[in-house]
Amino acid sequence: MYRTHTCGSLGKENIGATVSLAGWVNRRRDHGGLVFIDLRDKEGIVQAVFNPEISPAALKIAEQLRSEYVLTLTGEVAKRPAGTENLKLPTGEIEVIVKEAEILNTANTPPFYINEEVEVDENVRLKYRYLDLRRPRMKENLQLRHRVTRFMHDFLDARGFTEVETPTFIKSTPEGARDYLVPSRIHPGYFYALPQSPQQLKQLLMVGGLEKYYQMARCYRDEDLRADRQPEHTQLDMEMSFVTQEDVLQLLEELYTSLAEAVKPDKKVITPFPRLTYADVMLRYASDKPDLRYGLEIADITNIAEKTEFEVFKNAIAGGGVVRVLAAPGCGEYTRHQLDELNQLAQSAGAKGLLTISLGSPGSKLSELTQDMIKSVAAKYLSLEQVKAIAEACGASTGDLLLIIAGEPDKICPALDALRREIARRFELADPDVLHFAFIVDFPLIVRNQETGGWEAANNPFTHPRDEDIPLLDTDPEKVIGKNYDLICNGLELGSGSIRIHRSDLQKKILKVLGYEDERINRLFGHMLEAFDFGAPPHGGFGAGIDRTVMVLSGEQNIRDVVAFPKNQSAMDMTLGAPSPAAEEQLAELHLRLLDEE
């Protein structure tokens, strides 16, 4: 037996007891005759004292110890001498007087600090991930992640959900992201695809009468990585029969509020979760996943702009564009250089330009604004009344800076979004202690594909259209609203779901609108349509990203910090060194040959 107790669990109640501990040397303080070792295990740290008067043999061991050596020791828990307590340590009132010690393993000097919170080059962290995991930050993130999934399991179990595993070698489906493919050895030239989500399988589970299904499902997408995107991520995948959209949203709200309460009781959760329509958030926040912890709402001023003498506005509007404004509070006295920075940000996000209007210095009311307080390259084209109207539209007052962008909504929203987030960042408007969840609803079901010009599913081809919009499928597919919904929090999309189509006639109709020929429909979706014809119940569900959920709960800005062994931006595993070349024999077995690439 290596140990009777854990380091972090010792306290005053153990005084007098003889205990055995095992762990890592967090720090050594060698006073010559007397040596202190901070011994660390998963539960915490305790001070071990090596005293030559107690055990000369143990002291000999202590002298050999270095950081991260693995050690087991036996000794007596003692109250620390008066005046030597360490209030910074939970175990700081006691110490272990060591009688015996044994080095279980030595350790090379770590490439970075394990006992200090210092930013370290991420390459180094990832290469030595197992050392990074010893640090408190990563340890806490992984433990939080465990508590999150544990809570979800319990929550859904208590509500009658059945966990079902679905295969990870499945069939490639059209649309969506690029698939990861697995070559078949048994069937030359054939491939499995790793699931982007268990979408079809969970729908078939509903046809199978499971009624309430969930799974912690690993999902794979071969697309470029981002701060919140990994090629594989875990999703709380769930599906229910005989539910409406409202039923699903209710369940999710209950799940997430109780989850936050359980794992992060200090965080403030805004309830009930706002339900915002897609059209509404795109107008007010220029994003389908706005951070709602701060206002900074955008206003449409097309009707004001079209009456001005400013050619840029007139031309944009004539070309079918709109004009929108965002107020940057207290930025009215920005310098030329600062204005240039914002302009550059807007342009790099796709705007043709950014018109700024400075509303002077703060202190007076908007009604007292005068022409000479206004500074803008377009000042001479705008009347005082027009500037006031624009300021009023976005809730600005004197001392603020108006940020105005004109153009097609699709083009200017990314720029407005970038500006809004930049202003929030500069003034630290996002309260780190708030979790501002919201549901985004009423998404368009079908959108125009920019490249092909044809229709494509905005979400997935299985989303049920809003009932009253079904007739529009024949006339105005673009106007059809789907029964799908996103859950967002603090600027992250945590997941999405929908009520699915459960009748083959409607499913076929949608697929035809999306441009699928009968032959392709049968080949690609025949199994679904056939299943629907055997009495598929109405059903719907959700996929909630676990990684992002842990990100938002921990406050981490990067998904890699909530994953034990993540891929870097080049999709490489720096710990194992994956991907790696395959041997000729392996390729031959799989009936593969590599192309010579330049």
Next chain:
RNA sequence: GGCCCCGUGGUGUAGCGGACUAACAUGCCACCCUGUCACGGUGGAGAUCGGGGGUUCAAAUCCCCCCGGGGUCGCCA
């Protein structure tokens, strides 16, 4: 593929044309030290400044190319 940022002892930073034989902190090694807890003291080792080319009398510093990393756009139903 585009754009932006970064690359200096093990780690984190400073230096941004000449006084750099590259500084500081920490870590590491040796010795000293019996109440420390980021222990303390003394001494020491450790970087050809991501790589290559160029400009210059002189380059860590300026320019070009490449490599690596990060962020972002495209992409991600």
